[in-house]
Amino acid sequence: MILPEEKLTLKDGRTVIIRTPEEKDAQALLDYLKKTAGETDFLIRYPEEITFTLESEYNIINSTRESEDSAWFTVFEGDRVVGNCTFSPIGSQMKFRHRCSIAIALEQSYCSCGLGAVLFERAIDTARKIGYEQIELGVFEDNDRGRALYKKMGFEEYGRIPHAVRLKDGSYKDEITMVLFLQ
Numbered sequence: 001m002i003l004p005e006e007k008l009t010l011k012d013g014r015t016v017i018i019r020t021p022e023e024k025d026a027q028a029l030l031d032y033l034k035k036t037a038g039e040t041d042f043l044i045r046y047p048e049e050i051t052f053t054l055e056s057e058y059n060i061i062n063s064t065r066e067s068e069d070s071a072w073f074t075v076f077e078g079d080r081v082v083g084n085c086t087f088s089p090i091g092s093q094m095k096f097r098h099r100c101s102i103a104i105a106l107e108q109s110y111c112s113c114g115l116g117a118v119l120f121e122r123a124i125d126t127a128r129k130i131g132y133e134q135i136e137l138g139v140f141e142d143n144d145r146g147r148a149l150y151k152k153m154g155f156e157e158y159g160r161i162p163h164a165v166r167l168k169d170g171s172y173k174d175e176i177t178m179v180l181f182l183q
């Protein structure tokens with residue numbers, strides 16, 4: 001899905017562009033994935049696991065642009081990607097078509113300036129217009145900022161997978177499942 005481009009001034013005065021990425025943004029997206037994966041343990045990959053090729057990035061960018069049921073709200077500072085919020089269907093089967101999942105990651109320097117809430121508002125609004133009935137996400141138990149944002153957006157906790165994640169140091173984290181009903 002291709003969304004209209006939006007210029008946004010953040011609480012701290014910085015200006016960013018939110019738009020659907022194009023093929024020319026593939027390397028910037030890979031750089032952003034690697035950077036954010038190294039900044040926090042709240043994402044599912046370690047930086048060395050960001051091994052996507054430019055070719056695979058072109059494919060996912062193009063399939064998202066052509067899709068009618070998924071969208072990327074990508075945040076640009078100039079040519080650099082500093083955040084991304086995406087939603088996509090849980091599955092292609094008819095029985096799952098009312099459900100989508102949402103994910104978000106901002107560079108640390110863009111956290112705590114209201115960007116997460118803006119991206120979630122845009123994504124929730126678009127998912128509702130498409131006809132989804134519920135949006136789902138998983139968040140690690142110690143991600144207080146994420147959990148606070150999702151709660152503020154109306155998501156509620158419905159489940160917990162114990163020891164969903166095992167870090168390099170051998171410690172575990174639970175994953176909490178949250179759902180927002182749209183109707």
Ligand SMILES: CC(C)(COP(=O)(O)OP(=O)(O)OC[C@H]1O[C@@H](n2cnc3c(N)ncnc32)[C@H](O)[C@@H]1OP(=O)(O)O)[C@@H](O)C(=O)NCCC(=O)NCCS
Pocket residue numbers: 040042043104105106107110111112113114115116117138139140143144145146148149152
């Ligand atoms: C999680 C994330 C998307 C939140 O977006 P954000 O724009 O930074 O969100 P905010 O800083 O505006 O915080 C949202 C709310 O949490 C509150 N909050 C911030 N830090 C908090 C903390 N440590 N504990 C509890 N609440 C906190 C804020 O006060 C805010 O509520 P308010 O608007 O009512 O004041 C963003 O920080 C991020 O991408 N982090 C790194 C990657 C990540 O964790 N991704 C999500 C994986 S599930």
